[in-house]
Each structure stands twice: as C-alpha cells, then as structure tokens.
Amino acid sequence: MKALLLALVLSVGPAVAEESLVTGLSRDDVQITADFTGSDILVYGAVRRNSPAPQSPPMDVIVTLEGPSSPVTVRRKERIFGIWINRSAVDLADVPSYFAIASSGALDQILSPEDDLKHQISLARRLSVTKITANSMDFSNFLRATQRIGSDKGNYVSQQNGVKLAEDTLFRADFALPANLTEGDFSVRMFLLRGGRVIDVKAQTIDVRKTGIERQLTNMAHRQPLLYGILSLLLAAVAGWGASEIFRIWRR
Amino acid sequence: MQIYLPIAEVSVNLFLLLGLGGLVGFLSGMFGVGGGFLITPLLMFIGVPPGVAVATGANQVVASSISGVLAQLRRKGVDFVMGTVLLIGGLTGSFIGVQIFAYMTALGQVDVFVQLSYVFFLGFIGATMFWESARAIWRNQRQGAQQIRRTQGHSWMHSLPFKVKFRKSGLFISILPPLALGAAVGILSAIMGVGGGFILVPAMIYLLGMPTKVVVGTSLFQIIFVTGFTTIMHAVNSQTVDMMLAFVLIVGGVIGAQIGSRMSTRLKPEQLRILLALLVLAVSIKIALDLLLMPTELYSVTRLVLP
Numbered sequence: 393m394k395a396l397l398l399a400l401v402l403s404v405g406p407a408v409a410e411e412s413l414v415t416g417l418s419r420d421d422v423q424i425t426a427d428f429t430g431s432d433i434l435v436y437g438a439v440r441r442n443s444p445a446p447q448s449p450p451m452d453v454i455v456t457l458e459g460p461s462s463p464v465t466v467r468r469k470e471r472i473f474g475i476w477i478n479r480s481a482v483d484l485a486d487v488p489s490y491f492a493i494a495s496s497g498a499l500d501q502i503l504s505p506e507d508d509l510k511h512q513i514s515l516a517r518r519l520s521v522t523k524i525t526a527n528s529m530d531f532s533n534f535l536r537a538t539q540r541i542g543s544d545k546g547n548y549v550s551q552q553n554g555v556k557l558a559e560d561t562l563f564r565a566d567f568a569l570p571a572n573l574t575e576g577d578f579s580v581r582m583f584l585l586r587g588g589r590v591i592d593v594k595a596q597t598i599d600v601r602k603t604g605i606e607r608q609l610t611n612m613a614h615r616q617p618l619l620y621g622i623l624s625l626l627l628a629a630v631a632g633w634g635a636s637e638i639f640r641i642w643r644r
Numbered sequence: 645m646q647i648y649l650p651i652a653e654v655s656v657n658l659f660l661l662l663g664l665g666g667l668v669g670f671l672s673g674m675f676g677v678g679g680g681f682l683i684t685p686l687l688m689f690i691g692v693p694p695g696v697a698v699a700t701g702a703n704q705v706v707a708s709s710i711s712g713v714l715a716q717l718r719r720k721g722v723d724f725v726m727g728t729v730l731l732i733g734g735l736t737g738s739f740i741g742v743q744i745f746a747y748m749t750a751l752g753q754v755d756v757f758v759q760l761s762y763v764f765f766l767g768f769i770g771a772t773m774f775w776e777s778a779r780a781i782w783r784n785q786r787q788g789a790q791q792i793r794r795t796q797g798h799s800w801m802h803s804l805p806f807k808v809k810f811r812k813s814g815l816f817i818s819i820l821p822p823l824a825l826g827a828a829v830g831i832l833s834a835i836m837g838v839g840g841g842f843i844l845v846p847a848m849i850y851l852l853g854m855p856t857k858v859v860v861g862t863s864l865f866q867i868i869f870v871t872g873f874t875t876i877m878h879a880v881n882s883q884t885v886d887m888m889l890a891f892v893l894i895v896g897g898v899i900g901a902q903i904g905s906r907m908s909t910r911l912k913p914e915q916l917r918i919l920l921a922l923l924v925l926a927v928s929i930k931i932a933l934d935l936l937l938m939p940t941e942l943y944s945v946t947r948l949v950l951p
Contacts, residue, residue, distance in 0.1 A: 424648055425648065426647055426648055426888070427645075427646065427647065427648065428646075428648040428655060429646045429648075429655055430655075462947055463947075464945050464946060464947050465945075465946045466943055466944070466945050466946075467943065467944050467946070468942050468943050469939055469942045469943075469944075470942075471938070474936065475756070475760075475935040475936060476934075476935060476936075476937075476938065476939055477755075477756040477935075478755060478756065478944070487945075487947075489947070533943075534943065537941075537942075537943035537945075538943075538945055540941075540943075541941065541943065541944070541945050542945070544941075571646065571648065571654070571655030572653060572654040572655060572691070573653070574653055575653075602650060605650075605888075606648060606650040606888075607650075609650045609651070609886075609887050609888060610650045610651065613650075613651055613879070613883045613885065613887075614883055617879050617880045617883055618876070618879070618880055620879050620883075620885065620887070621875060621876040621878075621879025621880055621885060622876065623887070624703050624875055624879060624885050624887050624890060625703070625706060625872050625875055625876065627707075627887065627890065627891060627894070628703055628704070628706040628707035628710065628872075628875075628890065628894055629706070629707070629710055631707045631711075631891075631894045631895065631898050632706070632707040632708065632709070632710030632711040632714070632894070632898055632901075633710060633711070633714060634898070635711050635898030635899060635901070635902055636710075636711050636714035636715060636898075636902065639715075639902040640718075
C-alpha cells in the first residue's frame, strides 16, 4: 500500500509542477446600485512553465463562474380531473443561483468524465452531487428540468469556445453577469487541461453586494421587519394623500 | 431605463412599472376595487417572485385606496359606519383565512387552491354582474328611463336582530349580514392575496342593497385596512415587501386612481358595472385556461430563501 502511494506521488507530482495557471480578474467586486443592469467580467491568465510546452496532447482551459447556492423545490405538473396541478416534487439541497461555464472547445471533447466527477466542473455534474429529497424515482428528469429552466431564464450559461487561447500560453474569457443577481460570493474556477485531464486549478471570488439605498432597504427589511412594514404603509399613506391634494389644487 | 429592486432582486424597466401602477390605480379609482387581483399576476408575469408580488401588491393597493377614498370623501361617497362594520368582519375573516392558507401550504397544493379560488369567485361574480348590468342597460334603452332596481335586502334580513341605521346608505338593517360579508371577504382576501373589492362591491349592491354612489368609497375604506394588515403581516413573517417596487407602483397608481375616480362620475352606474364585469371575467378565463391547457413547461423551480 505504501509503495503504491509512493509510486502515485512520484508519477503525478512532477506533472503538476510542470505547468500551472497564473490568473486575474477584471474586477473582484460588483456593486448592485439602483440602476444596476448587469456587469461584465473578464477572466484572464497565463500558463507558467518550467520547461517548453509539450506538443501534444493540446492545451485547454475551462472557466466556471458560480453564484451563491440555496435549496430549491422542483415540482412537476400532472393532469388530474382535467386540470394541471403540481403533483410530484423534488427538493434539491444546494442549487447555484447563477452558473456560467466557458471552455476553449466542446466540453465533452476536452474534459474526461472522470475529471469532471472529481472536480465537479460541468453544471450537470455539479447538480448531481446535491442532496436530493425525492418521492419520485425519476429525479434525473427533475435535475434536467432545473438546468433547462435556469438556461431559459439566462441564469445558466454555457459558452463553448468562450475561452480564447493565444500562443498556447495566454487565455481570456468574457462573462456578462445579468441584472437579476443574487448577492453573495461568486466563485470563479479556472482549469488547465491536457488530453481531458485537469493539470491545474485556480479559484478566486467576486464579491457581489448591494450598496446605497438597496443595501439599506434590504438590511432594514430583515433586521427591523415591523418598522419596515409600518414605514411601507406610511409611504403608501403619504403618497395616496399627496396625490389627492395635488390633484385638488391642480383642478382649481 | 432599468431599476434594480432590492427585495425582489430583479431589474425591471421603470416606465413599465409606472404604467402598471397607473393602470391598476385607474381601475381602483373607477370601480372601487383595490386591483390586487390584477397587480399580483402582472408583477409575476414581468419576473417578480410570487411572494414579493403578493406582499408588494398589497402595499400598493393601500396607497391607491387612500387616494381613491379621499376623492370619494369630497363627493360624500363613504359610509363610515358601514365601512367599520365590514372592517371588523374583514379582519376576523382575514385571520381565519391565514390559517386556511397555512394548512393548504402544508398540504403542498396552495397554488392550485388559489387559482381555483380565482376562477370560481371571479367567474361567478363576473358572470352575475355582466348579466345584471346588461339587462339594466337593455331595459333603460327600451323604456328610456334611468331606473336602478336594487333589492332592499331579502325579507329574512329585515327580521334579524341588532338593527342599525346606516344613514349614508339609506339603510336600516341588522349588522349581522355586513359582518358576515366582511368576514367572508376577509377569508378570501387572505387566501387570494387581494383586498377583496371585486367581491365586496357587487355584494354591497346586490346583497345589502346599498346605493352605487356610496359603494365605491365604502369598499375602498375597508380595503385600506385589510391590505394594510396584510402588508404588515408579510413584512414581519416573510420580509417580502419591496419598498422600492412599491414606491414606483404607488407613484403610477395614485395618479391613475385620481383620473379613474374622475372618469367614474362620467359613466352611468350600469356601464361602470358592465366594464368591471368584463374585466373580472377576462382575468378568470385567463386563469382557467392556465389550469386547463397543457403547460409548455411542466416543471417549476421554487427557490427557498435562506433564513
């Protein structure tokens, strides 16, 4: 057993040290203001080498950008007595609110299933490891539906060939974050691959936060809900009365 | 121009929101309905999460109702005695309705329950009102005389105890029917997330026999408090009131409500009723179709908010 481990370390060790990623982000925070309409993120980097680049297999890069996760319930409608109602439901413990993946080629060609399983790179793989509470046996349909609905809403994005490689050393990937972001830490993961195997991984975070009035309203709604509710009513009362008065003056 | 809503966590076009608020406010001022049965589905349609749509819709209805009541007040169109009796019943009913809502949520069928309530009540009331007002218009055209026939309550209503004089409404009836009506509307409004004006207005005309002149103002008066209560409940229980969204809707809504209440004085009561009937029927048919036709996407994803 010990000999086997030693052999593994010796065989894998040098290969990891040979090529590694040096990465950067165009910004490491996104501020959500009242006029926020989305944000562009540029992920860039280079490959550092101790020796000249191997000729084959070719180099590939995958970049994923993942928003904060939360539990979701996926329901399926069935026809009962002529009307369509929710029948079966599946609870998923953590599903990302946003997931974008960019790669330098078609994902199934540049990434081996084993390494996808190990690093949970693709969204399908990422979702398959979430804790599932199901009363239905065909939960794989529910997982696929989660992915499909997320893609339709623009929250799950896949850009095959979204990573541009230059000189076998430099790479860049552009992401356009949508306006309907959930605040929290967005994790960026960058994978360097050769022949379907992951050689190096780097991770960074982007801090997505509400600021200004958005921040104050959110904090108050959660910390002083009763006061917030009363203020909302006061706002309604003042606006309702104000409009009535303005119209009365205007009519004279 | 886009605006980011802090609680709903979506970015929406500012002018679209103003227009929605204005449309609902206009209907509120014109018909004396809060407009909750319209604003809630509309907000969900433009991408606001259902919980936020219900709670913020209620907040917007408070503002447009206040604006509408003040306009009606100057025309002496509010019966405060009747409004207070309805309100006492309404708050009791709303409390019961919240319990029923929680029970249906636990069963996991609250969506269908709410949709079926919409179809049934909107459909029934819309059809009844449409039939009655169409007959009234037809009769008026034939006789050339404008005569509103109102049922002065059924005979059994006059034999009930605790009679009170409702001066503004010109009624001398027991407080039990209005209390029961208020409670029934309160239950429905808690379940359907609406103020209940579209049920209250026809019920006041046809069941209690109140004159159309005071119905709108009195209904709005009751709606202010029921939706105000709902807003506070939602803010405390689920933190789903979006003040930014409410503010934009209110600005549009209060203006719409003023124009709407002006318009209502220019139309004949039965014309007003037939328009409201058509609107109510349209919403109920839309929801019925959603239930009957096969949806393009059978699955739905509900994100649970982390505590």
